[in-house]
Amino acid sequence: MTLSVTIDKTKQTLCLKWVNMTNPSINFQEEFSSKIPALTLLTTLGYEFISPNQCNAMRSKVASNKATDQVVLLPIMRAFLTKQTFMFEGNPHHLSDSAIDKIMHELNPAMNLGLQAANEALYNAMLYGVTVTEFIDGKKTSQTIALIDWNNIDNNSFHVTEELVVLNSEGTSSRRPDIVCFVNGLPLAVIEAKRPDSSREWQSTNAQAVSQHIRNQKPKEIPHLFAYSQLLLAVNGNDGLYATCGTPEKFWAKWVEEEISEPEFHRLKNQTLSPKQIDNLFGDRPASIKDEYKSLIAGGDLVVTDQDRLVISLLQPERLLEMTRMFTLFDKKVGKIVARYQQVFGIKALIERISSFDEKGSREGGVIWHTTGSGKSFTMVFFSKALIWLEELAKCRVIVVTDRVDLETQLSQTFASGGVLSDRDKSDAMATSGRRLAQQIGHGNERVIFSIINKFGSAIKYDECYNDSPNIIVMVDEGHRSQNGENNIRMAQALPNAAF
Structure with missing residues (x-):
């Protein structure tokens, strides 16, 4: 596999095209131009990559590689809840197994109410916690348990996976969002990644990614994934757009960062992954792809793209939680809104x-x-x-x-x-x-x-x-x-x- 470099005269930019010389018919452009850069950057930001197979095992109580409509990483959410304590009569107590089971049950989206209502209900559960009843020495107490630690970011778990196979609402087929980011096992961000060069000169490939997001939220598709989502991203290697659940196409927006400096973007883009992180990320890919990635990194500093800026700006763990908690709201007339950068x-x-x-x-x-x-x-x-x-x-x-x-x-x-x-x-x-x-x-x-x-x-x-x-x-x-x-x-x- 070799790297072909061409010049896009209309945009005055370099286009990187990965060409497999043994089998030129295989197109790796989307993989290398947008998806792998996003995954490596998310790993740098603190997300732990889990393979699709590992992800499937976490989503079902029975080990299976079949598609499922369960989108929460159950053991990760349960592990977070196991660590939570509440005070009763001056002493800390851990949650009982039955209380944890009740909370896990509460996390099932009420899709019969529609996507927006289900999303708002889960958003409120994330924001305010879930109330459960516990019995301590025969005494009844009601306690509100957090699903996310908003004040101490290190108490949360951040994971990312790719090609998440989600069974549609009718159980007849499945969809595969390119990248999904999880906080404590809850899928808070979904990314669709496309190749940078469009077959339609008048339309960016990001428009295709946005269209895919909107399609996947329809009732017969996989709306149960988006019932948890807070940020949606469409990227194509060069740039990207963001929105939230239910956002119409015309309101997907660009982000302009005002706090993170350009040297910091460059540092994060070129931060070397550890051998373990590389093995984890490329473990299910052909060895040639891993080798090509290593040779690309060894070739010198990589240029920061607007896709990189968008991923770093919105999905670094602290900013993701900040956008969710403080810069998201539901309006009865407009629907769900996430703030613009200004x-x-x-x-x-x-x-x-x-x-x-x-x-x-x-x-x-x-x-x-x-x-x-x-x-x-x-x-x-x-x-x-x-x-x-x-x-x-x-x-x-x-x-x-x-x-x-x-x-x-x-x-x-x-x-x-x-x-x-x-x-x-x-x-x-x-x-x-x-x-x-x-x-x-x-x-x-x-x-x-x-x-x-x-x-x-x-x-x-x-x-x-x-x-x-x-x-x-x-x-x-x-x-x-x-x-x-x-x-x-x-x-x-x-x-x-x-x-x-």
Whole structure:
């Protein structure tokens, strides 16, 4: 096998084509251009590669190489649960076998409700844990058990496999997603890898990968795999797109990284795998492929592609858990949403900003600028999720200020459908009058308050409309229209140490 190098004049890039000289009819381009680079990079990032045969054995209680609709790596999930403890009457206790069995049963997706509902139910189980009943010395106790350790990443297990054979929902045939990434045995990320050169000049091969993802989510295909998925990637060696469960084709997006430096991308791309990792990854492949990979690595540093940047940016374990926990939400109208890169890094900058204090002890404020239709309401919801999950911001309250009634209604509905507010919370959060706003500011304990800026003019007349806590975050929608004039002055007087 030799490596043929050609120049793509339309893209001004080098195309690497693997040619088998003994049997030129065999095409290794997809394997070497996209799939193996992704697998080696994931191994570098900390995922343990398991072969398709090993994976099949973990998915079934009976050793078998037949296709199965079970997509959870059962022994890995069970091993994680075995390590979990809960406190009862001052002492730690391990889970009983029956409690573990119940949790494992709860992980079966409720596909009769449809893919989105099943995905949301499993997402909530991952986020909040599963409640089980235990008996300690004859005493009954209900305990909520985590499926993922969000705070200590080292307590989780990360695995990756290829060509996962999944039986379709009708039991008549199977599909084989190219790469699946697991956290504690749960398939959180699915990748479709294609060759870089398209037979259709007007269409990237990534479009084919996206189409494959969408097809596989259909009711008669393998939606039960996607019931667990949080990130979906389409890659072709040169570049890639990402989305989440249920994302229409037009909303699959590119990622632009702002935290990881180019030297770090280069280091990760060219980090040498250990002999054991290489043997593990190439154990089921012909020896010639392993030898060709070694010769490629020995030939010098490899160039970082946009596929590499996408895989590193979204699938390094810490970022995968971060995207799942803080930058994913379900909206009743739109469906499941995963944040765009500008929302992620805008919120991260915002969090860093409000975590610093000025000389008066007030949190720093700032501006996040959005174009029309770019998702500012969802950015607010993602930020509120950060306030819920980040320990250092858990004591903060949020006041959402708009200048129009319809905006207030829209935002409150977005917060509610995004899971930040329950229906009761939504009712309590609304500042229905100036007096009500004054009470909420001075004596309330609502985590989120909604108000029209005009209400500050009447609220300030009440003595209770004052709170000098630095733990109040004021998010002002359409700020360019409302951050001046008397109402803005009254708002600043009522909340002297708030971050705006």
